[in-house]
Amino acid sequence: MKVTVVGAGNVGATCANVLAHRDFLQEVVLLDIKEGTAEGKALDSWQQAPIDYYSTRISGVTNDYERTAGSDVVVITSGLPRKPGMSRDDLINTNANIVKSVTENISQYSPDAIIIVVSNPLDVMTYCAYLTAGKDSSKVFGMAGILDTARYRAFLAEEIGCSPKDIQAILMGGHGDTMVPLPRYTTVSGIPVTELVAPDKLEAIIQRTKVGGGEIVNLLGTSAWYAPGAAAAQMVEAILKDEKRIFPCCAWLSGQYGLKDIYLGVPVILGKNGIEKIIELQLNQNETELLKSSADHVKEVMDVLDNMKVVA
Numbered sequence: 001m002k003v004t005v006v007g008a009g010n011v012g013a014t015c016a017n018v019l020a021h022r023d024f025l026q027e028v029v030l031l032d033i034k035e036g037t038a039e040g041k042a043l044d045s046w047q048q049a050p051i052d053y054y055s056t057r058i059s060g061v062t063n064d065y066e067r068t069a070g071s072d073v074v075v076i077t078s079g080l081p082r083k084p085g086m087s088r089d090d091l092i093n094t095n096a097n098i099v100k101s102v103t104e105n106i107s108q109y110s111p112d113a114i115i116i117v118v119s120n121p122l123d124v125m126t127y128c129a130y131l132t133a134g135k136d137s138s139k140v141f142g143m144a145g146i147l148d149t150a151r152y153r154a155f156l157a158e159e160i161g162c163s164p165k166d167i168q169a170i171l172m173g174g175h176g177d178t179m180v181p182l183p184r185y186t187t188v189s190g191i192p193v194t195e196l197v198a199p200d201k202l203e204a205i206i207q208r209t210k211v212g213g214g215e216i217v218n219l220l221g222t223s224a225w226y227a228p229g230a231a232a233a234q235m236v237e238a239i240l241k242d243e244k245r246i247f248p249c250c251a252w253l254s255g256q257y258g259l260k261d262i263y264l265g266v267p268v269i270l271g272k273n274g275i276e277k278i279i280e281l282q283l284n285q286n287e288t289e290l291l292k293s294s295a296d297h298v299k300e301v302m303d304v305l306d307n308m309k310v311v312a
């Protein structure tokens with residue numbers, strides 16, 4: 001099994017390194033446009049193998065797509081991250097062109113690969129890759145929900161004073177401030193979260209989750225990478241081990257939740273065929289309205305991409 005990670009920056013290098021540590025792949029190829037970056041980080045990761053005991057061969061290349069040929073999964077992390085004061089949507093002009101050209105290249109050498117998009121603005125860059133790749137939407141989807149849910153779970157674990165392992169949660173909508181955490185679908189080892197966390201505390205955690213990416217951008221001057229890289233690696237593992245895991249992912253909707261022709265975060269089953277099923281929860285009126293307004297926002301930015309005519 002072979003995986004290519006495009007973009008050897010903070011998120012891409014982390015994703016490749018986490019994948020190597022999981023030790024179930026034969027090969028991970030890291031590719032970047034910047035001379036030496038992918039080669040250097042891959043070499044460093046490979047030299048970690050004897051210490052951390054993994055056999056996955058990790059190598060790096062500068063824009064040499066031939067070396068990515070025959071990949072089963074490609075993770076696209078190439079593109080600019082935001083800086084303090086920016087929204088993810090502000091990245092659309094630069095990143096759309098990058099995601100388009102990368103998707104063309106990987107499609108040429110790995111026509112059957114499943115594509116996981118990470119670049120921001122996430123929902124719209126996933127749409128960009130989908131339009132460019134011209135393959136079934138079950139094979140082109142985005143990573144955001146695992147990260148956003150992980151932030152929510154981490155904050156809840158801190159509040160409750162329990163292990164983050166014991167928090168199960170789902171979160172929907174676009175990867176931005178309009179995302180929709182769902183306390184009704186949040187449990188702590190089976191216990192409804194509302195029995196353990198006071199309403200005002202829960203509301204504060206939901207608000208902090210929605211701006212969780214921005215909190216890190218303000219601290220670091222660039223965006224997060226450890227949790228995002230690990231989240232993308234978790235998706236790769238679920239696919240290539242055919243685990244049938246249920247995760248929130250950015251998926252193409254064709255009528256589910258009353259929404260159509262849009263990429264949005266929803267719970268899905270991930271297995272060897274990519275998105276094998278979109279799970280439709282019975283949302284109440286308030287949740288439905290929040291999801292609709294998140295979808296409206298994503299649709300506006302998708303329209304911006306359409307009007308840019310990046311993808312013919």
Ligand SMILES: NC(=O)C1=CN([C@@H]2O[C@H](COP(=O)(O)OP(=O)(O)OC[C@H]3O[C@@H](n4cnc5c(N)ncnc54)[C@H](O)[C@@H]3O)[C@@H](O)[C@H]2O)C=CC1
Pocket residue numbers: 006007008009010011012031032033034037077078079080081082091095098101102117118119120121122143144147175222223224225228
């Ligand atoms: N979906 C999500 O939840 C998350 C998304 N992101 C997004 O992921 C992207 C990457 O973030 P970082 O790794 O922190 O940025 P970074 O700046 O550390 O790395 C980006 C890398 O992409 C490379 N690159 C640029 N154009 C390229 C091209 N045409 N082909 C190949 N490589 C190219 C750059 O040389 C650089 O090494 C950003 O757009 C960021 O907003 C970041 C965190 C979470």
Ligand SMILES: O=C([O-])CC(=O)C(=O)O
Pocket residue numbers: 081082088120147175212213214216217223224228
């Ligand atoms: O906040 C950003 O720009 C990067 C990102 O998507 C996240 O960390 O959630």
